[in-house]
Amino acid sequence: MINRRHTLAGLLAAAALPVTGLHAQTGGALAFPYYSGEDALQGLYAQHLPPLARDFETQAKALTAAARQHCAGPAAPAALKDAWRRALLSWQTLSSPALGPVIERRSQRQIDFWPTRPALLAKALARAPQTLADMESVGTPAKGFPAMEQLLAAPPSPAHCPYLVLVAEGIEAEAVALRTGFDALAARDWTSDEDAARSAFAEWINQWLGGLERLRWAHIEQPVQKARTAGKGHAPEFARLAPADNAAEWRAQWQALRTQARLSAAQRAQPPQPGQGLVPIEALLMGKGQIALAQRWGQALDRADAAIAALPAKAGEKELMALSKTLKGVTTLFQTEVAATLDVPLGFSDADGD
Template sequence: MNRMPWMPRHRRIAHAAGLVCAGLLWTAAPVQAQNDWRRTPVPVYTPGQLVAGLQGDGLAAAGRFARDSQALAEALRQRCSAVQSTSARPSSAPASALAAPRAAWLQATRSWERQSAVALGPLIEQQSLRQLDFQPTRPALIDKAVAARPRDGAALERIGTPAKGLPALEHLLWTRPVAAGTPECDYAVAIADELARAADGLRTAQATLAAPDVAARELDEAAQAQTLAAYAEWVNQWVGGLERLRWAQIGKPAASGRPTDFPRAASASTVASWAAHWATLRHMSVHDADGAPADGALVPFETQLRSKGLNPLADRLLQAVRAVDASLPAARPGAAARSAAAVRALGTLKHLAENEVATALNVTIGFSDADGD
């Protein structure tokens, strides 16, 4: 299959206009529920309707992450302002005292993983995966940053990305548990506040993408080009998200044989992390309800294929997704055979997505940051 080099989003707008063809600029039609949409023709969607549904879905996800990251910052602030008992050493951190910030971290991280599983728009432009979730965790750099004791925003800015974000907070909550009155606690609060500000910025940026008047935008030539670019980016990043889950998060750490290479190893939430990523990838892949998606909702690729009359391919996509459904829940760090089964199922889905589904949707798959060894 021919693959074109991956281009930044702002450079793809003009290129995406060249992807316009009879199969992509579909005729608009009212979106109404179908009683048996796998046998009855489904609504036909315009690119504008598809992208509007995607952006609305993205705004909801950004809102959840902003809310949960703010709750994490508040939980750490309360933990670090707690009065230590006179008998407790400042460096001690009983599990009960860490319960609330740990729970808040888990909630914020699951929201982040749901949002970032398919990195789009502001997540790409702001390099959020690197800025907020640099992996693997770098304990030595985190310890060095703690020792530096940054006193203000300018000092925090000078600290490198690998020492901040969600992995650094995981390290400070599980591997080197924070206690009130310590530099670790002060640093944890500072980077949690920074995370919350970044999450709020992503929510604001996502809100600017909302297009309430889809019909008007589809009559504007420049807006059409932007819509097609956003659609092509969606398909590409969905395929890239499948590969990131398949290899970077499951296959590669399993091959290394080092338990700490798995994502979220310190918090023992690796399996939950995989599930959160898969939930978003699956949500964009297939539609479980009998009726078509509601007007304005995200339209998954299975439904898009059916709207073009490509039911056999849609059935194969559904079958490949269900194979991942069957294998992924059994995958575990240290369970090589079960993890290998999930890797194979994700590989089959990715191959179908990039070689047949993307082609059917008139999108060329390019290289992304998910590609690699």
């Protein structure tokens, strides 16, 4: 979302201020401390993201094991598809929004490029790669989660199994690299480099918006609009083949974004303390004394929550466009008020990881 080569102006403050004595009243006895940008980064990179990266690594390893077991003898694809689904949802939870090594490694392109290109996948199968080194010459539209899903949906073929295992191993290798990258960020002292902290904070705020728009536009509305443009008889082409998998993925993406944006019930009862956990965007607003904006922000997020929860199993165009409109309300409030209140300029670049 932002150009990593340029430092973006803005942070919650020019320097990390002590939290003692700096509290925003919420209208009652409960008060929120002021959070510096370094506090937010510490909670995000040291507390919140490392467990998600470890879970993705675990699920990716399980996917490889399931692929090998599936290919060891005749077996229905159900167990492997379940492992694929668990790894996919863990991946979406980690990568929504794309941050740190997910951007640097362009992981979304490496293991989740869609739509899959059948001709490229057929060409890759014909070449019969034997190792991950061989897979380096295979284009990304023929690898990753989408390619595995396509092969599992196709009639079984002897050529599929070795390739399925290699695709799973590629996802696992990426998961290991991401976990290593997030572990390194977890140990970082954000107070030691003000410019780096300022840039990283601005990146988070920008990437959060990018993650929301990726969900709202790229995953939901754009496929609907393309189908409408194509004319009668054309169904939307979403990222996944099954409606249930699309819905589950959308909910996973939204929940990951919401967690970074909205106070949990426990945090509303006991405000997060700097250095002790994730500081959501709502908490940053509360800590700056922007109580009314924080309330409107929470309400916008809750409306999106309700809309996604109410989405039917086989949602039609009408329901999906209504959901996109609700999510657009969150986007608009973020763009017009929230980011400015956090002193972060919004911008776009090719460094969005997708």
